[in-house]
Amino acid sequence: MNVRLDLTGSRSAVAFPIAIHNKVLFTLVIVAVAAVVSLGFISYAPNRLVSGASIPLWVAAGSLPTIAIAILGAILLAACCIAPNTLVHYGVAVAAGLLLLLVLAELGHAASVLASNAKPSSRMSLGAASWVLVACAMLAVADALQRVAASISVQLIAVIAIGTGIVMLAVTGTFDTLSIAREYVIRRQVFAAALVQHMALVGTSVGAAVAIGFPLGVAAARRRGLQDSMFAVLNILQTIPSIALFGLLIVPLSALVAAVPWLAAIGIAGIGVTPAIIALVLYALLPVVRNTSVGLTAVDPSAVEAGRGIGLSNRQIFWQLELPLALPVFLAGLRIVTVQAIGLAVVAALIGAGGLGTFVFEGLGQYAVDLVLLGALPAIFLALGADFILQVVSSLLRQRFAL
């Protein structure tokens, strides 16, 4: 028998009785429901090293929170079937945001209930279902905001509202018994240092990549031939796997430091921060150079021609016309590079550069997933935050210049 689920809402021979207007949200709700039904909400292990037992949502959180989560899910499911309008989308964003906070609160709550009946060495970590729920709720918020084409200020309000909710939960101790929080408590001192170190690695390498890549991009935009050869070299660099590049830099740098002793005196070494920054800069160069060059070549030649014709000097044409007009494309490149560097800097911990990657590799070595998360989650939030901030900046610039 061939029964077709008709998601488009058009009438066909064997049609689904209700039209699904928002297929994305519908999929998210179905995935979330499937995850909650089949996977554990929270994972309980008697100690850090053994793998835990999965506990489903209704057991872990109790009946009332489960019903609350189910009601929010039902509201979102119902929203899929209403003809879309701005109000529905905002409603979806609010409901999904509430769902996100509720799931997090219940995670913390369930963990503390479990902890009160267990030994201090026991570990409560996030189950697969809670990951899926959190991810689906976040995607539902993002999708709803996208559908109303939310202005940057509305997006900012949404991010601040959800962020404040999560911070409030954390400050009131909701997450304290979750294993990732326990890993954090043990490493509180080291964590702050690692976070700062990570941001310093990213900041230095992105700064250096802009300092080197911007002039190269300008040169590439001016000379066609230069552009082709430059991109060829940078493309090859981009294809080298990151771990390999980190490793490859150790040998020549060590040799260099051995040959020129004063380099060691200013802190340059074959392993550690130096090769990490060099590698991150090399990876960042291609997007910076390419976007600078593309942004400049995309500037309307008639504006430049008219500017020259009415008496702007070459310098004025560059600073007052070409640069502002190329800026949005350049900033898009900067966004790519920053997010990429935050991720790659995690790997740099392998060659002793420090940063959040330290926890990731330590956790991998100890088979302690929560420790891996202590490194990975902040890196993800750093990347999302940097991406959002640069998006705000570039959208403000677009507004200012009405591009």
Added chain:
Amino acid sequence: MIEIDSVTKRFGERLIVDRLSLTVPAGGFCVLLGSSGSGKSTTLRMINRLIEIDSGSIRVGGQDVRSVPAEVLRRRIGYAIQSIGLFPHWTVEDNIATVPRLLKWPQPRTRDRVDELLQLFRLEPEIYRAKYPHQLSGGEQQRVGVARALAADPELLLMDEPFAAVDPITRDALQAELTRIHRATTKTIVFVTHDIEEALRLATQIAILHEGRIAQLGSPLEILEHPASDFVADFVSGQGLGLKLLSVRKIGAHMRTGVSAEGEPLNVDTSLRDALSVMMTRRTDRLPVCDAEGHPLGIIRLTDLVR
């Protein structure tokens, strides 16, 4: 006044402008007319040194253009092009104020000048000052482009096919405005086009360029009535020589004095073509003619048009 004296320009082996000499008197409206590749744009762009000349000399107001830095020269010469080239990230006001700001005019003076120019082009300052180029129609953009070229009150205005990309109705309006502004400001204008009708309509002086040389220089009427060569005759007349003659001849030279007729009088500067058009619409074969102040001068009859 512009004196172009035996100017030559080569791009590689190709001779683009060949010992070209041309004098445009102050307040003149000189149209460089020719097909593509005739050297008209190159000649124009050598005046403000967007292209440097190989040999010969160009003087603007008696001063050799190479005796001052190119940027300083260009700020004294207005420049408008077919693709307009408004700065997309600047408002209309900022666009028009470009050269006054480069010349460091005081702010109130710049602002007054912007308003004055917007009014000259019949763009309401309150509405248009803060708009961005992408919010304007093609015709409005070109008005702003020409306003920007005129902003620092240059004695000389160079225009490179400025109306070639706008629709015929807008082009007609822009040509009328340019004629009005030329009369009101007495600026010297050098205007490049390949459109003969446009040249006949705007010019006080037409230079027909062919292969980097001037094939003929003269008033629109001279060029139509006495083409210097077969090339010029072919180039300017084509099918509608008679109609073109009607559009460049004024009724002043064809009217009869001491007679009067009924109806709204025509100005003595009206072209024969417009007079014919009025006769057609009024279904009459004679029209009264008056001078600029409205005093009756005589009449023009249908048969006078072909004399």
